[in-house]
Amino acid sequence: MTEVKAAAGADVPGDLGAEMLGFVQELKAFRSEIQNRLEAQEERMTMLDRKTISRPRAPLSVEADQGAPHQKAFDAYIRHGDDGALRGLPLEGKAMTSTSDGGFLAAPTVAMQVQEALNVTASLRRVANVVAVESASYEVLVDMGDIAHGWASEAAAQAETGTPSVQRVVIPVHELSAMPKASQRLLDDAAFDVETWLAGRIAEKFARAEATAFISGDGVNKPRGILTHAKAPNGSATNVQIGTIPSGGTGDFAATNPANALIDLVYALGAQYRANASFVMNSKTAAAVRKMRDADGRFLWADSLAMGQPAQLLGYPVLVCEDMPDIAQGSHSIAFGDFRSAYTIVERPDLRVLRDPFSAKPHVLFYASKRVGGGVTDARAVKLMVFG
Secondary structure, eight states: OOOEEOTTSOEEOHHHHHHHHHHHHHHHHHHHHHHHHHHHHHHHHHHHHHHHHHOOOOOSSHHHHTHHHHHHHHHHHHHHOOOHHHHTSOGGGTOSOBOTTSSEEOOHHHHHHHHHHHHTSSSGGGTSEEEEOSSSEEEEEEEOSOOOOOOOOSSSOOOOOOOOOEEEEEEEOEEEEEOOEEEHHHHHOTTSOHHHHHHHHHHHHHHHHHHHHHHHOBSSSSOBOGGGSOEEETTTOOTTSEEEEEOBSSSSBOSSOTHHHHHHHHHHSOHHHHTTOEEEEOHHHHHHHTTOBOTTSOBSEEOOSSTTOOOEETTEEEEEOTTSOOSOTTOEEEEEEOHHHHEEEEEOSOOEEEEESSTTTTEEEEEEEEEEEEEESOGGGEEEEEOO
């Protein structure tokens, strides 16, 4: 009979040894099966954890979920002129979609960057009323008189009140364009942030053109500025004319008590507008005004104590807008009013971009355009100082 050595070295009968060998083999198989199951379970848990960690935040809208295709299509169009992917994206998704008058509607991220840059520029946009429209013009009704009223008694008949006067103001939108350019070699550089560059250049040119038009635009293919609106001396100005207050000097402030003209300007404005009023002037005018003192020797100008807040003049905020004219004979260099009531800016939210690689080779031109308009809606809400 064959003998099998036990683990401890003792002799064990053959049948018992065979059973022990079978038991050990079964135990190894069992351990192997358990190990395989544990490894499979661990692998499934790892995949689940990875999916959970890498799972993006649920989009707030369909537009947010579609952002990646739009960005890729926009990048391909700007860098290489590939518009195939753009034409397949839906207009309602606000992708870069072809328009009937040429070009493509810019991606939302670029349009948003341009709009944010325009909102922080030192122009009338910061204090005026800004309205987004989808039409070619904007209409607003302005109440030109007090609402009629009367008193009634218990027995007497109620007298009929008058009808208030309402004026309809129509503000058309005009096309504002800019044409920044870049070399094709720069666009081919993958590290070049083409979106930020394009948005910055467009916003820079738009901001300059807008700021000038809102102040001195003649209304011909551009907004009508506040200084080109009908004006008259404050005592004789009608409801549709901007009242003017003299500075007291010839091409300058009065030689004595120059601050009196500023006080007259403030109180020439109706009390209902003064609560939200502000001054608008350029840097040279601000430099002259901030040197003024009252009868007790205190400066009329007070610098802001908080970052980002405007300076104060006679207790009202000051917007330094470089498009206001310098002090000169006959100039209207200082405006004071509730500009949210006085002036309305109308714009369409879409921004068009057309890529032109042919007109300025080896550079690539980007013709960007948007539609914007502006005009005085309530002339009673603003007054101008005229330097006679």
